[in-house]
Amino acid sequence: MGVQIRRLCWLLLSGLIAFNVHAKTPSKMVILSCLAAQAMSPSVKWRPIETDKIYSEEDYKDGFDATYYVISEGKPIGYAERGEEKAIIYGDQVLPIALARMVPGFNVRPTELNPFSADWATVDDKRGSYLCVSFPFGDLGRSGSFQQHRSAYLIALDYGRGPPVLHAATGPISKTQTSGE
Numbered sequence: 001m002g003v004q005i006r007r008l009c010w011l012l013l014s015g016l017i018a019f020n021v022h023a024k025t026p027s028k029m030v031i032l033s034c035l036a037a038q039a040m041s042p043s044v045k046w047r048p049i050e051t052d053k054i055y056s057e058e059d060y061k062d063g064f065d066a067t068y069y070v071i072s073e074g075k076p077i078g079y080a081e082r083g084e085e086k087a088i089i090y091g092d093q094v095l096p097i098a099l100a101r102m103v104p105g106f107n108v109r110p111t112e113l114n115p116f117s118a119d120w121a122t123v124d125d126k127r128g129s130y131l132c133v134s135f136p137f138g139d140l141g142r143s144g145s146f147q148q149h150r151s152a153y154l155i156a157l158d159y160g161r162g163p164p165v166l167h168a169a170t171g172p173i174s175k176t177q178t179s180g181e
């Protein structure tokens with residue numbers, strides 16, 4: 001029985017490692033660039049996604065209504081709602097915001113996302129490419145240091161096998177954070 005338990009533990013550990021490999025966490029520079037809605041380092045490329053033609057569709061998928069999406073490189077990218085549940089659309093996936101993983105070092109969950117005022121982009125660095133949805137933290141009328149706080153959702157575009165993983169971050173944007181990659 002001891003051998004069976006060790007095999008089971010090994011299988012579980014291998015599965016967790018494999019899951020975390022395909023759930024690639026964005027680098028700090030990608031996260032900061034996404035939050036800032038601009039490249040914060042020469043090693044990062046930030047490219048806006050065209051939002052000139054916006055679509056909406058009731059009963060889009062799995063009971064979600066797509067309230068906002070665009071077609072980028074042949075894939076739908078956008079925002080969906082199912083009652084109180086909110087989600088990001090990427091390709092044929094609808095990723096609930098409530099299940100987003102907080103990236104290390106960012107512990108404040110994003111506030112309500114208004115897809116019409118968000119910056120939609122791709123962010124690339126040597127580790128990979130990510131869909132980036134960046135938006136103001138809280139009310140647009142906040143003053144003082146809160147004007148430097150933004151929220152973001154990121155999805156690795158080269159996520160491998162399995163479903164993509166939605167990452168979330170909220171934090172201040174300042175040039176002093178960019179020292180060191």
